Amino acid sequence: MMTAAIEMKGLRKAFGQHNVLDGIDLSVPAGSIFALLGPNGAGKTTIINILSTLVTPDSGSVRVAGHDITEKESVKRSISLTGQFAAVDEVLTAEENLRMIGRLSGLTKAEARIRAAELLEIFDLTASARKRVKTFSGGMRRRLDLALSLVVNRPILFLDEPTTGLDAQSRRALWDHIRQLARNGVTVFLTTQYLEEADQLADAIAVIAGGRVVAEGTADQLKSRIGGEVVELRDQQDEIIREIPAGSSIREVKKTIDELVLTAPEGSRINIRRPSMEDVFVALTTQEREESAI
Numbered sequence: 219m220m221t222a223a224i225e226m227k228g229l230r231k232a233f234g235q236h237n238v239l240d241g242i243d244l245s246v247p248a249g250s251i252f253a254l255l256g257p258n259g260a261g262k263t264t265i266i267n268i269l270s271t272l273v274t275p276d277s278g279s280v281r282v283a284g285h286d287i288t289e290k291e292s293v294k295r296s297i298s299l300t301g302q303f304a305a306v307d308e309v310l311t312a313e314e315n316l317r318m319i320g321r322l323s324g325l326t327k328a329e330a331r332i333r334a335a336e337l338l339e340i341f342d343l344t345a346s347a348r349k350r351v352k353t354f355s356g357g358m359r360r361r362l363d364l365a366l367s368l369v370v371n372r373p374i375l376f377l378d379e380p381t382t383g384l385d386a387q388s389r390r391a392l393w394d395h396i397r398q399l400a401r402n403g404v405t406v407f408l409t410t411q412y413l414e415e416a417d418q419l420a421d422a423i424a425v426i427a428g429g430r431v432v433a434e435g436t437a438d439q440l441k442s443r444i445g446g447e448v449v450e451l452r453d454q455q456d457e458i459i460r461e462i463p464a465g466s467s468i469r470e471v472k473k474t475i476d477e478l479v480l481t482a483p484e485g486s487r488i489n490i491r492r493p494s495m496e497d498v499f500v501a502l503t504t505q506e507r508e509e510s511a512i
């Protein structure tokens with residue numbers, strides 16, 4: 219059995235009367251990429267804050283890298299966190315910031331220089347390496363922030379919405395880097411609003427809503443959980459007119475197509491596809507909202 223790098227059992231946290239986490243059980247194998255999904259305000263950042271010892275839970279047992287989270291110093295030595303060095307020094311250049319963090323983290327001068335150059339390259343900041351951070355755009359700062367959290371590789375990396383605000387090219391570069399880290403044995407725990415990101419990157423995904431885990435598994439398992447195929451009707455401009463989950467048997471799919479054909483406008487066409495992560499997310503989180511409204 220694989221060892222768990224992160225383990226939560228019965229994790230609860232309330233802010234005032236608001237039960238944000240209402241008994242979360244999750245286990246993340248070492249060296250895997252784990253994505254936590256959930257609607258806005260579901261408690262994703264709260265979980266990351268608890269796992270990185272910034273917030274104390276009300277109850278439950280939580281272990282990170284083999285340490286109980288009450289052993290704060292041991293946990294902190296095992297983790298990196300995006301935004302950890304959000305206080306980027308504005309007066310320094312990107313390269314100086316990276317080298318400074320390298321030195322503060324115990325790298326030699328030469329090691330810090332090499333690591334800074336590598337990270338500047340990965341995050342497409344080489345051309346701006348010698349510019350002061352105060353002249354940077356929002357996207358450049360975000361990339362530098364991510365680079366700073368990766369100066370020293372710790373066994374566990376927490377990334378809270380790492381690609382929000384990044385363009386497609388930087389997003390792809392970060393995904394490649396995350397995959398590389400996981401291949402080298404780093405456990406990556408990320409939250410994301412981009413369902414494609416979870417689909418592309420994560421070995422396992424958990425969806426939280428209403429303070430609980432409402433689904434857990436690989437992207438394929440989650441997709442098959444909501445069942446079968448989706449039949450979509452598109453107009454001549456390729457815009458979706460209707461989408462219907464059709465079930466998994468050929469008979470069900472044919473029945474759905476027959477229904478659509480009756481109402482399909484001239485020039486439209488029909489596609490059959492597997493459910494996307496978005497279908498899964500909408501199905502799971504809508505179901506949770508409906509149940510909690512009862």
Ligand SMILES: Nc1ncnc2c1ncn2[C@@H]1O[C@H](COP(=O)(O)OP(=O)(O)OP(=O)(O)O)[C@@H](O)[C@H]1O
Nearest residue numbers: 233234236238256257258259260261262263264265
């Ligand atoms: N320190 C705090 N005091 C009071 N309420 C808080 C505190 N931190 C978080 N909350 C509340 O807890 C809930 C969960 O917040 P959290 O930031 O963990 O959600 P999230 O899933 O990360 O959301 P988002 O997708 O919007 O980033 C929200 O309703 C938030 O307002």
